[in-house]
Amino acid sequence: MVELLRRSYDAIVIGGGHNGLTAAAYLARAGLSTLVLERRDVIGGCCVTEEIAPGCRASTTSYMASMLRPEVIRDLELGSHGLRMVPSEPLLQVALPGGITIPWWSDNARLSREIERFSKQDAVTFLRLDAQLKKLARYLQPFFLEPPPSVGARGLAGLMELLHLAKRFYRISAEEIAQMVSFTTGSLGDFLDRHYESEEVKRLILANNVYGKHGGPYQNGTALGLLFHLLSGGDQHVQGFCGHVIGGMGSITSAMAAAGRRLGVEIVASAPVAKILVRGGRAEGVALEDGSEISARLVLSNADPKRTFLGMLDASDLPEDFRSAIRGIKMAGPCAKVNLVLAEEPKLEGMPADADPRRRSLFTLVPSLESAERCYHRAHLGEISEELWVDCVVASNVDDSLAPPGKHILTCFVQYLPYALAHGTWDENRELLGDRVVKMIGRHAPNVPTAIEARHVLTPLDLERTYGLTEGNIFHGDLVLEQLFFMRPVPGWAQYRTPVRGLYLCGAGAHPGGGVTGAPGYNAAHQVLVDRKRR
Numbered sequence: 001m002v003e004l005l006r007r008s009y010d011a012i013v014i015g016g017g018h019n020g021l022t023a024a025a026y027l028a029r030a031g032l033s034t035l036v037l038e039r040r041d042v043i044g045g046c047c048v049t050e051e052i053a054p055g056c057r058a059s060t061t062s063y064m065a066s067m068l069r070p071e072v073i074r075d076l077e078l079g080s081h082g083l084r085m086v087p088s089e090p091l092l093q094v095a096l097p098g099g100i101t102i103p104w105w106s107d108n109a110r111l112s113r114e115i116e117r118f119s120k121q122d123a124v125t126f127l128r129l130d131a132q133l134k135k136l137a138r139y140l141q142p143f144f145l146e147p148p149p150s151v152g153a154r155g156l157a158g159l160m161e162l163l164h165l166a167k168r169f170y171r172i173s174a175e176e177i178a179q180m181v182s183f184t185t186g187s188l189g190d191f192l193d194r195h196y197e198s199e200e201v202k203r204l205i206l207a208n209n210v211y212g213k214h215g216g217p218y219q220n221g222t223a224l225g226l227l228f229h230l231l232s233g234g235d236q237h238v239q240g241f242c243g244h245v246i247g248g249m250g251s252i253t254s255a256m257a258a259a260g261r262r263l264g265v266e267i268v269a270s271a272p273v274a275k276i277l278v279r280g281g282r283a284e285g286v287a288l289e290d291g292s293e294i295s296a297r298l299v300l301s302n303a304d305p306k307r308t309f310l311g312m313l314d315a316s317d318l319p320e321d322f323r324s325a326i327r328g329i330k331m332a333g334p335c336a337k338v339n340l341v342l343a344e345e346p347k348l349e350g351m352p353a354d355a356d357p358r359r360r361s362l363f364t365l366v367p368s369l370e371s372a373e374r375c376y377h378r379a380h381l382g383e384i385s386e387e388l389w390v391d392c393v394v395a396s397n398v399d400d401s402l403a404p405p406g407k408h409i410l411t412c413f414v415q416y417l418p419y420a421l422a423h424g425t426w427d428e429n430r431e432l433l434g435d436r437v438v439k440m441i442g443r444h445a446p447n448v449p450t451a452i453e454a455r456h457v458l459t460p461l462d463l464e465r466t467y468g469l470t471e472g473n474i475f476h477g478d479l480v481l482e483q484l485f486f487m488r489p490v491p492g493w494a495q496y497r498t499p500v501r502g503l504y505l506c507g508a509g510a511h512p513g514g515g516v517t518g519a520p521g522y523n524a525a526h527q528v529l530v531d532r533k534r535r
Contacts, residue, residue, distance in 0.1 A: 001292055002037075002271045008295040009035045009266075011528070012286055014273045014312075015302030015468070015507065017045020021256035021267075022521030023300050023506040023528075025076050028263040030529050035294065036265060037286065039272035039468060043257050045302070046467050046474065047516050049248030049402075053454035056403045058339040059249040060458065061467060061474070062516050063393055063411050064088065066242045067233035068252065071145060072518035074235070081255035081262075085234060085243035086398055088362065092242070092391075094200075094207045095363040095444045099350035102204050103359060106240075119198040129195060134239055136180055137230035139172060144231060144519050147495040147527055148486040148511050183227050184481060189218035189369045191226070199368065207366040207391075212335050212415065212474050212514065216373030221481045228479070233517070244361065244398040252516060276301070276308075276503060278317045283503040298502050300524055303468060304476035305329055305489040305509040313500070322499050325490035329509075330483060332419040333460045333472030334379055338390075338412040338437045341454035345408050346394055346445040361397040365390040365440055375416045382422025384433060389415045390440055407453070412437055419460045419471050426461035433457060475514030476507055485511060496524040497531070504528055 009032075013024045016038030028034045042048055046061040065085050073079065090103035102118075105111040108127060115123040172180075183191075188209055192202045206217060209225035216222075234241035245251050257267055275287040276299055285295035301308040309318060309326045348363055367375055367387055375385045391413040396403045403409050414437055421429060434457040442449040460472030469476070477483050486494040489509045496504045496511075506524035508514040 001290055002268055002288060004035070004268065004294065005266055006033070008285075009033045010296065011035070011298040011300060012037065012294060012296040013300045013302060013506065014276075014286065014308075015039070015045060016043040016253070016257070016267060016269065017302050017507065018047045018253050018256060018516055018518055019507050019521035019524075020045070020300070020302030021253055021260055022072055022076070022518040023302070023525040024265045024267075025256065025260040025263055026522065026525035027528065028260060028265045029075075032298075034260075034265045035296070036260070036267040037271040037273055037288070038267070038269045041270045043267060043269055044250050044253035046469070047249045047253045049250030052339050052456040053341045056341045056407060056409060056454065057248055058402065058409050058411050058456070059245070059395065060339055060411075060456065061337060061463070062249050063337075063395070063413060064242055065233070065245050065249070065252065065516060066229070067231055067515050067517045069145065069518045069522060070232070070235050070237045072522055076256060076259040078252070078255040078259060079235070081258040082247070083251055083255040084246040086246060086358070087234070087238075088242040088244060089358050090362075091240065092207055093359065093363050094204050094366055095348055095350065096200060096203065097443075100200065101348065101350040101363065102200060104204060104208065115198075115201055115204075118200045119196070122196050122198050122201045125195055126201070132179065133183070133226055134230055136176060136183065137227050137239060139169060139176075139180070140227060141231055143485070144512050144517070145522060147523055148488070150486070150495060183223045185220060186223045187218045187220055188222040188225065189216070189373065191223045192217075192369065202369060203366050206369060206372065207364040211391075211413075212333070212479070214330065214332070214334055214376075214478050214480070216376035216416075217369050218373050219376075224479070224481065244393075244395065246399050246401070248395065248399070248402060249516065273312060276312045276500070278313065278500055278503075281317075282501040298504070298528060300504045300506040300528070302507040302521070304331075304470045304473070304507060305505065306331065306470045307468065308505065308509075309498070318499050322490070322493070329489060330478045330480065331471035331473040333463060333469065333474060334376075334416045334419070335463070335472065335474055336414040336417050336433060336460055337458040337463075338414060338434055339456040339458075340410040340412070340438075340448075340452055341403065342408040342410055342448065342451040343406070343453050344447060344451045345397065346392075346410060346441070347447045348445045357397040361394045363392050363444070365392070365444060372416070379416040379418045382418045382420055384417060384421070384429060384436065386436065388417070388436060388440060390437055392441065410448070412441070417460060426459040430457050430459050430462075433459060476509035477513075479513050484513060488513060496527040
């Protein structure tokens with residue numbers, strides 16, 4: 001039986017991930033008695049730092065900070081609770097065959113000189129398009145911290161929605177509208193082929209896009225990543241920010257939990273919710289797996305939409321057309337993580353001798369556009385490709401608190417992979433995946449395979465079983481155009497409310513989607529408070 005300070009609360013938040021903790025802190029700040037229930041024995045959801053070998057800690061799932069909202073950092077005073085982020089410099093770095101490394105410096109003049117090594121024309125093109133993309137991203141930025149428009153609103157409410165939308169775009173030109181449509185609906189591969197001549201430069205830009213998405217780079221909608229990754233983040237509102245978190249990603253959620261507790265939030269681990277209690281069409285609390293019930297006037301779910309609506313509610317609690325729409329959300333996560341403890345730092349071929357620790361802390365093994373497309377299609381058929389997309393971070397180069405002296409933490413994000421294998425199970429193929437990732441890294445950093453002291457492989461199935469991500473989808477549903485904005489999680493229910501009165505969705509399955517941003521939690525909490533004020 002879970003020990004609680006009370007048996008009734010103003011609000012219960014299901015899931016202690018970063019969005020759940022964000023929502024809980026804002027509700028408590030507004031004076032609501034708030035309880036967070038986390039199914040695992042560690043708080044943080046997929047934003048955690050965990051020991052993978054004695055004395056060695058890794059950001060086991062999410063691994064870099066990019067779009068964490070400055071408003072959340074400021075409002076919750078996360079810095080005073082230990083959050084410290086070191087800007088990544090370069091933002092990323094690709095390692096290509098032949099010992100070629102290309103860093104993506106945050107300074108455009110410096111980056112332009114890198115691109116000129118392969119094409120002077122591409123260097124000019126990059127600067128022109130980067131300015132264009134950043135301007136378009138600024139039009140989208142305000143939508144990140146507000147509910148999407150209610151497209152079905154009528155009368156005065158509908159008029160106000162249209163006026164609000166028009167206000168966001170009143171300065172946009174006809175040319176920029178065409179560009180916005182092109183970037184949100186077109187393919188990344190076609191865009192790169194149309195504008196760039198160098199294969200190396202195309203792979204550099206590819207390395208900063210389509211993370212965690214279904215579809216190869218030639219699929220429609222994949223150019224959206226060009227804009228998504230230019231939204232601001234960090235405590236300085238920097239467009240395209242990317243940073244290392246000292247203490248690992250768990251330091252973000254540890255700071256959020258500390259901020260919440262200071263505001264009065266009660267946080268309980270090892271408390272899996274089995275069911276959301278509904279009476280008369282209204283949420284009235286939750287039932288835990290141990291059979292105990294906790295009442296509340298409000299329930300916010302940080303679980304993904306399928307787990308929330310198809311797993312925690314009776315079918316009779318929801319309209320069948322809503323359940324059907326939820327069943328149709330595209331999930332089937334294409335990602336995995338391989339976390340390694342090494343006896344020595346990776347020696348990446350092509351890394352300059354004078355490279356500092358931050359430059360030596362990351363490299364991406366990214367296929368060509370055509371190879372990435374083939375890799376995705378193999379995954380679509382249920383196969384594990386020989387050539388994978390592997391994003392590597394040597395976190396210990398920036399944060400030596402993660403491992404004892406002389407040892408290093410290498411965490412690897414992997415895609416494209418199938419959720420459902422055509423042959424065998426993921427339990428049977430876990431080590432095969434680990435072997436292929438290590439083999440790929442060994443081609444570029446030959447000392448890594450023999451330096452491994454511990455290996456921790458998380459398949460798409462492990463992401464589902466251990467971290468509660470339905471079908472292993474790290475975004476709680478693909479970030480594709482038909483599942484974004486007023487279509488997220490499903491059309492008609494994009495403003496965090498649900499068909500059950502008093503039940504709200506506050507996780508990545510709601511607008512604006514995945515990534516460690518805090519935005520869904522922030523928006524959901526504010527929607528709750530607006531609704532309470534109206535009542």
